[in-house]
Amino acid sequence: MAREILNGQNPYETDRTLRLFPTSIYYPLTAGVVMLPLALLDLVPMRLAFVAGTAALFGYAIGRSRPYLWPTLIGMPFFIALGSAQWTPLLTTAILWPALGWVAVVKPNLGVAMLAGARTRRDALLLVSGGLGIIVVSLALNPGWPGDWLTALRDSVHFHPLIFRPGGFLVLLAALRWRDPDARLVLALGLVPVTGLMYDMLPACLACRTRAQAAVLALISYIPWAKITSASNLADQMWKNGETTLWFALLPAVGIVLLRSLPDVRFLAWLKHSGIKE
Amino acid sequence: MKITPHQRALGFALLSGLLGLHFVVRYLQHLPLGAPGSDIDQL
Numbered sequence: 001m002a003r004e005i006l007n008g009q010n011p012y013e014t015d016r017t018l019r020l021f022p023t024s025i026y027y028p029l030t031a032g033v034v035m036l037p038l039a040l041l042d043l044v045p046m047r048l049a050f051v052a053g054t055a056a057l058f059g060y061a062i063g064r065s066r067p068y069l070w071p072t073l074i075g076m077p078f079f080i081a082l083g084s085a086q087w088t089p090l091l092t093t094a095i096l097w098p099a100l101g102w103v104a105v106v107k108p109n110l111g112v113a114m115l116a117g118a119r120t121r122r123d124a125l126l127l128v129s130g131g132l133g134i135i136v137v138s139l140a141l142n143p144g145w146p147g148d149w150l151t152a153l154r155d156s157v158h159f160h161p162l163i164f165r166p167g168g169f170l171v172l173l174a175a176l177r178w179r180d181p182d183a184r185l186v187l188a189l190g191l192v193p194v195t196g197l198m199y200d201m202l203p204a205c206l207a208c209r210t211r212a213q214a215a216v217l218a219l220i221s222y223i224p225w226a227k228i229t230s231a232s233n234l235a236d237q238m239w240k241n242g243e244t245t246l247w248f249a250l251l252p253a254v255g256i257v258l259l260r261s262l263p264d265v266r267f268l269a270w271l272k273h274s275g276i277k278e
Numbered sequence: 279m280k281i282t283p284h285q286r287a288l289g290f291a292l293l294s295g296l297l298g299l300h301f302v303v304r305y306l307q308h309l310p311l312g313a314p315g316s317d318i319d320q321l
Contacts (some may be wrong), residue, residue, distance in 0.1 A: 044306065047302050047305075048299065048302050051298040051299075051301060051302050052295045052296075052298035052299045052302065053295070053298075054298070055294040055295055055297055055298030056291040056292070056294050056295030056298065057291070058294055059287075059290035059291040059292070059293060059294025059295065060287045060288065060290060060291035060294075061287075062287075062290055062294075063283075063286045063287030063288070063289065063290030063291065064283060064284070064286075064287035067283075067286060067287075067290070070290065073290070073293065073294055073297070078297075079297075079301070082297060082298050082301035082302075083301045083304070083305060085302075085305075089294075
């Protein structure tokens with residue numbers, strides 16, 4: 001996409017068969033604009049720079065801002081994000097460092113979740129204004145891209161909110177703590193359309209406030225590892241993956257957020273003692 | 279010697295970056311470029 005922008009082409013109109021990954025482009029042009037600095041590289045160095053670079057940035061942000069989240073670095077959402085060269089490590093970094101909030105615009109579904117989870121009005125303003133800046137640049141490069149992008153999305157079969165999966169309604173419990181930015185983040189992660197793969201739930205790790213919580217979240221994410229989800233078509237496969245992601249990545253984060261509402265009674269003392277309840 | 283927050287963060291960054299490197303190498307070894315599951319070709 002970024003290379004096609006550099007060559008003055010419309011990425012949404014390029015012959016799919018010329019692509020190594022011959023599907024429609026589901027990303028907005030803003031993603032290509034942000035990738036422009038890497039467009040000068042070949043595909044392999046580009047992948048290396050993108051994956052290792054965003055992973056290192058995420059690691060730095062965790063180490064600097066929330067070192068107790070280190071178990072996240074060995075959890076499945078992070079591993080799957082690295083394996084499929086996803087944006088979520090960078091987007092999660094942007095939640096920790098609001099000055100990077102403008103990257104939310106590369107993936108508007110998660111961008112909405114990031115906005116919902118903004119801790120301050122200033123953070124939200126940085127995200128929106130920075131994102132608008134990228135949108136203006138992208139429109140200057142290709143004024144018709146929003147229409148092309150929406151057409152591609154309409155043709156897609158695998159973007160559905162996790163809330164529609166069996167048991168997904170439980171995500172709504174997070175709304176009970178709507179004043180808590182972590183609760184708003186996990187709630188929004190359940191409401192926005194996603195592919196269903198676990199990488200999109202990496203931001204949910206930010207709901208953790210102790211090392212024990214982060215460890216529990218990372219451990220639970222391994223439970224479905226042995227179960228290889230296969231289906232005859234992309235839509236079914238992603239739907240099934242979404243069920244796994246809901247139960248083993250998002251709902252545990254919802255649970256962690258809800259634990260904050262529970263009173264410190266003796267019955268729950270072991271949770272407090274183990275650090276699972278802060 | 280006490281580890282400063284910056285040094286700790288650099289350590290985390292180094293480990294995460296190496297992990298990223300590992301996944302890219304593993305991907306290149308096992309799958310052709312642009313195989314389903316990869317979005318990098320789209321970007």
